[in-house]
Amino acid sequence: MPRLRTLAIVAPVVIVHLALPLIFAYAVWRSAASGIANWLPAVYLALTFGAFIYLAGAWSWFGHAVRLLLAGVTVGAAVAGARRSVASPLMSLDVIDLIVRGGVGTMFLIATVSAVRGRRVRGPALDLAFPLRGGTFVIGQGGSTTAVNYHADHPSQAWALDILKLNAAGIRANGLYPAELARYAIYEAEVVGPCDGVIASVEDGVPDRPPPECDEGRPAGNCLAIETETATVFLAHLKSGSILVQVGEQVRVGQSLARVGNSGNTTEPHLHVHAEAGKYAGQMMAGPGVPLRFGGRFLVRNDRITPSHETSADSAASPLKSVSAASGAEAESAETISNADHARDAEDLRQE
Numbered sequence: 405m406p407r408l409r410t411l412a413i414v415a416p417v418v419i420v421h422l423a424l425p426l427i428f429a430y431a432v433w434r435s436a437a438s439g440i441a442n443w444l445p446a447v448y449l450a451l452t453f454g455a456f457i458y459l460a461g462a463w464s465w466f467g468h469a470v471r472l473l474l475a476g477v478t479v480g481a482a483v484a485g486a487r488r489s490v491a492s493p494l495m496s497l498d499v500i501d502l503i504v505r506g507g508v509g510t511m512f513l514i515a516t517v518s519a520v521r522g523r524r525v526r527g528p529a530l531d532l533a534f535p536l537r538g539g540t541f542v543i544g545q546g547g548s549t550t551a552v553n554y555h556a557d558h559p560s561q562a563w564a565l566d567i568l569k570l571n572a573a574g575i576r577a578n579g580l581y582p583a584e585l586a587r588y589a590i591y592e593a594e595v596v597g598p599c600d601g602v603i604a605s606v607e608d609g610v611p612d613r614p615p616p617e618c619d620e621g622r623p624a625g626n627c628l629a630i631e632t633e634t635a636t637v638f639l640a641h642l643k644s645g646s647i648l649v650q651v652g653e654q655v656r657v658g659q660s661l662a663r664v665g666n667s668g669n670t671t672e673p674h675l676h677v678h679a680e681a682g683k684y685a686g687q688m689m690a691g692p693g694v695p696l697r698f699g700g701r702f703l704v705r706n707d708r709i710t711p712s713h714e715t716s717a718d719s720a721a722s723p724l725k726s727v728s729a730a731s732g733a734e735a736e737s738a739e740t741i742s743n744a745d746h747a748r749d750a751e752d753l754r755q756e
């Protein structure tokens with residue numbers, strides 16, 4: 405049964421990221437031979453789907469080079485097809501093709517707009533230091549819409565992030581979806597304090613399971629809650645037995661806290677981080693979610709981060725060395741909740 409579950413996860417990912425872009429690009433080239441009227445619906449679908457999968461795809465599976473290559477193939481097919489369609493005789497319009505490609509293309513256009521909107525956050529955000537060190541990391545889930553962050557429609561976890569690590573080949577695991585935890589680059593990565601604060605809760609002893617097994621009974625797995633003046637920060641799916649701090653302990657930015665594991669309701673090893681406004685309320689998912697910035701950046705799916713670390717208390721504001729050029733500008737729309745303005749800003753977040 406695990407094999408079937410693995411296949412059910414892997415097959416759609418391969419089809420959507422690799423097969424469909426190539427099929428749509430080929431359709432653009434082929435339809436161009438029957439004139440511009442038949443070419444236009446094909447290119448509309450290829451470009452809208454291409455834009456959506458470029459922004460919202462899980463590219464840590466295949467790497468940034470493959471992402472760029474497939475985007476290049478799509479654009480190349482559109483350009484080559486444009487020339488070919490103009491030179492081709494006008495044939496009768498295939499109305500069924502027009503309706504199907506027009507409809508599905510519009511669906512992807514709407515999804516692309518949602519993925520672009522997910523790159524921005526309005527209103528105040530909690531500024532944190534990146535909670536991992538030792539390598540290059542990539543955002544698996546992150547952003548303000550469900551197109552780029554499946555947490556986005558959950559009130560407490562609306563701005564949660566799931567963070568993965570890239571290996572030397574620029575992908576998140578050695579293999580497509582291995583069962584062996586050690587084949588995921590992030591497994592056992594060092595989790596460090598994203599802020600100064602007090603440990604409000606520690607959950608440990610939840611076993612780390614091999615993918616695709618997950619523990620729906622204890623969704624957060626091994627988990628830490630760090631209380632700051634304005635919000636409570638949660639770090640989840642930690643490795644069993646790896647937590648180095650206790651409830652009531654004061655922790656600082658950059659302090660070693662635990663290791664990344666695969667405990668709880670998780671499809672593969674990753675670090676889940678989110679913050680809720682206000683003090684720790686005795687459990688996770690009790691307060692409204694708070695947008696997060698790391699070193700001034702609002703991180704979204706496929707953003708890559710190489711933290712230049714960060715061992716002292718003043719490093720919360722230190723810049724993160726960024727590999728991704730795409731998202732830096734949008735972060736400027738977010739403001740920081742400093743430790744000085746507290747309850748009022750936290751209250752404002754409920755309106756977001």
Ligand SMILES: [Zn+2]
Nearest residue numbers: 564565566676
């Ligand atoms: Zn998560």
